[in-house]
Amino acid sequence: MNIKTDVLVVGSGIAGLFAALKVSEFADVVLITKKDKTESNTNYAQGGIASVMDPSDSFDRHINDTLIAGAGLCNKKAVEILVKEGPDRIRDLISIGAEFTKKNGKLDLAREGGHSMHRIVHAADLTGAEVERALIAAVNEKKNIQVIENCLAIDLLTEHNVQQLKDQPLQNRHCWGVYAIDVTKNEVFKITSKVTILATGGVGQIYLHTTNPNIATGDGFAMAYRAGARIGNMEFIQFHPTSLYESKPDPNKPSFLISEAVRGFGGILRTSAGEPFMEKYDQRKELAPRDIVARAIDNELKKRGDEFVYLDVTHKKKEDIQEHFPNIYKKCLEAGIDISKDYIPVVPAAHYACGGVVVDVNAQSSLIGLYACGEVSMTGIHGANRLASNSLLEALVFSYRAVNDIKKNLGSLSTPDHIPEWNEEGTLTADEHILITHSINEVKQIMWNYVGIVRSNLRLERAATRIHAIYTETENLYKKTKVFEDLLELRDIVACSHMIIKSAQQRKESRGLHYTLDYPSANSMEEPEDTILQNVHP
Secondary structure (H helix, E strand, C coil): CCEEEEEEEECCCHHHHHHHHHHCCCCCEEEECCCCCCCCCHHHCCCCEECCCCCCCCHHHHHHHHHHHCCCCCCHHHHHHHHHHHHHHHHHHHHHCCCCCEECCEECCECCCCCCCCCEECCCCCHHHHHHHHHHHHHHCCCCEEEECCEEEEEECCHHHCHHHCCCCHHHCECCEEEEEECCCCEEEEEEEEEEEECCCCCHHHCCCECCCCCCCCHHHHHHHHCCCCEECCCCEEEEEEEECCCCCCCCCCCCECCHHHHHCCCEEECCCCCECHHHCCCCHHHCCHHHHHHHHHHHHHHHCCCCEEEECCCCCHHHHHHHCHHHHHHHHHCCCCCCCCCEEEEEEEEEECCEEECCCCCECCCECEEECHHHEECCCCCCCCCCCCHHHHHHHHHHHHHHHHHHHHHHCCCCCCCCCCCCCCCECCCCHHHHHHHHHHHHHHHHHHCCCCECHHHHHHHHHHHHHHHHHHHHHHHHECCCHHHHHHHHHHHHHHHHHHHHHHCCCCECCECECCECCCCCCCCCCCCEECCCCC
16 A cells, blocks of 8 residues: 655644645645544643733733743744744634633633743643644545554655665755554555655653653654754753652553643642742742743752652632633542642653754755654744743644645655665564563663753763663664564654753753753853754765
């Protein structure tokens, strides 16, 4: 089964679905997704979408809040585009059918950490699920969007796949689709396209504790890196300060997120002894940006030898808690915690990658015909630390801009006829699945212990040595084995771990989400630089 299409979209979160919907207005689309089309990081996004929807707010305020959170590394032009085009994209979602929470007939705008105003558009505390619902319903009505579920992209198709084109210079490299595997049949096939949009989401599954679903194994980052695309700022992994602590977590389920909005609502962080502590770290206390709050919690845990801190909303009215956070209230109740009476035990968890495939303001990567949108991309908006609820907005704004750029350029793009079929001659069927599981668990432990919230040169060096050993073992297995889902995901997890460590080693300062004991303060550069990686011999 080989497929040919105008535009291939890889991923079914908000960026992929919105892009597919807009592309379908002028071209045929194939959208592939790893599991079913509702499973994505978007679906787990509770807080909402930050946008200037209130006349008392302003673009300048939102821009300034974003730049402050980004710790000097934001691309100001991209931030201005995000903020100024954001309200129209929210209105697009509403016209598609997304139903956001209203009060007295107007959007009920919440406030979250790092924001100077109430500007978070939300659907109670399940915003992502509501956005996904509306987008999937709209996509299902389009006859020229073919959705293929349970389909994992393996690698991008570029000149390096074609024998007679292998020596083409990297700056003229194209992307012509992907090799992919139907994981239900374990069959590999080829999808060729004039344009490919990576919308593969995040990389949280490389860490022991993460709010990301199981599918977030960094496939898009890894494929783009292997194909020679420029990758930037991978050291900036955002740890959400507050995921629900469970003494016996289910390894097959993501950590449950206690939304940023709970602190915006007035939640107080307390030690195990019940003492508030955020005022020691930042004058904004619980409303400080995530990097500051996560490090404060990490420091309190290490100082006291505790496994969690508490988040307290018991001073709020029960009916207000239930109205604002029905899903969080229900989930905690299932865990035996009535948050109107009991403190919520919380612990930081890997949440969001601020770096990724380097793109321009139209989401075009360094490979011709390859666009990247959403978490897998690096637009420069988040800098060294993402401002809460800017992620869904970025996915909307830049997937929309990508589509406009594709519409202008599609007629000038084509795919070559001589891209080879997938070749698995000489490979064997693997019967050592247990080795894959052990390797994945080992990576998660290494990254959590050495490349987490607080780092050092020694920790990074130790992580690099261990990850390289796992890389060598994994590549040897990959070359001699018929590919299957777990092996492919391990390969991508290892590649992403390598990129994060390499980027972290390049940054000789603490900035935003990258905090290192060897360089505890930001350097004095007026214009700090991005860390850029590129696999120059793909």
